[in-house]
Amino acid sequence: MYLSVVAPIYNEVDNLEILHNELTAVLPPLGDYEIIFVDDGSNDGSVEKLAELAAADAHVKVVFFRRNFGQSAAMYAGIQHASGDLVITLDGDLQNDPADIPMMCAKLEEGFDLVHGWRKNRQDTWINRRLPSMIANWLISRTTGFAIHDLGCTLKAMRREIAQELELYGEMHRFIPILAHQRGAKCVEVVTKHRPRIHGKTKYGISRTLRVVLDLLTVKFLLDYFASPMKLFGNFGLCCGGAAALSGVATIAMRIFAGVDMTGNPLLLLTVFFALAALQFVSLGLLGEVNARIYFSGNEQKTYTVRRLLNFSDAPKIRRAA
Numbered sequence: 001m002y003l004s005v006v007a008p009i010y011n012e013v014d015n016l017e018i019l020h021n022e023l024t025a026v027l028p029p030l031g032d033y034e035i036i037f038v039d040d041g042s043n044d045g046s047v048e049k050l051a052e053l054a055a056a057d058a059h060v061k062v063v064f065f066r067r068n069f070g071q072s073a074a075m076y077a078g079i080q081h082a083s084g085d086l087v088i089t090l091d092g093d094l095q096n097d098p099a100d101i102p103m104m105c106a107k108l109e110e111g112f113d114l115v116h117g118w119r120k121n122r123q124d125t126w127i128n129r130r131l132p133s134m135i136a137n138w139l140i141s142r143t144t145g146f147a148i149h150d151l152g153c154t155l156k157a158m159r160r161e162i163a164q165e166l167e168l169y170g171e172m173h174r175f176i177p178i179l180a181h182q183r184g185a186k187c188v189e190v191v192t193k194h195r196p197r198i199h200g201k202t203k204y205g206i207s208r209t210l211r212v213v214l215d216l217l218t219v220k221f222l223l224d225y226f227a228s229p230m231k232l233f234g235n236f237g238l239c240c241g242g243a244a245a246l247s248g249v250a251t252i253a254m255r256i257f258a259g260v261d262m263t264g265n266p267l268l269l270l271t272v273f274f275a276l277a278a279l280q281f282v283s284l285g286l287l288g289e290v291n292a293r294i295y296f297s298g299n300e301q302k303t304y305t306v307r308r309l310l311n312f313s314d315a316p317k318i319r320r321a322a
Contacts, residue, residue: 002029004084008074012092013045014199022098038078040056041068055311062310076168087163097193102138104157108240117192171215227287237281244274
């Protein structure tokens, strides 16, 4: 096997050499490999340390972003530049244990397309890390119908053809198993080790919970209505149109049988409101359908810009789903 390990990095200078040593101790028995570090605009010396590692080890490849674009963009860039048959993603903070990689690769050999970790014994604080994560995982699982214990675990192993079909932006990196499952990938969750952070500071907090919820709405839309948004907006339009019809009939009936003045009847205003709302929802559905057709027939734009590449002979061709 040829493995590609992708590690997004943001201000992890004290962890980089340790992570590199752990990876180089685990990966050689599995076959040929590459380690792709994606520097997400670090300003603590990580850039210089990554350049040093790349100069000393030809297996190390580095993508430097021009500024901080976020973990999803960094992971997307690393995946798109991966050349291996299997793609492994993990955090650069040493909380994921590279020793779990052989077990996850073996799971892929059983016929799975994606193996995602479950930090069952998570070594994080309860209030601002574990509790929000538990709530978010429960909400995501109930909303999407995808049974999972830990969507926030970055340690994943997947086949490259699955990985490079993913489109990651916002906080979408945590929804990788769900997005892959949507593409028909066979996914499985395994218990992985989780270690306390030793160096550096966490980049996550309770404030991210709201952004995850907003991205969940996006994922729900992508899962059910992305290819045909008229199914969503059209249904809203039909409901509003039906409410407008009922309100209009009631307004006319009150005028005929009770002599109620139509101009002073609140139901007349309600009829106009629902009629306009129905028109707007149907219009949104039509615009969404047009945009979906443009999206599927056009060229997608990347969500990041790259300053420079190290140890890449040629820019890899991005594989698209048929």
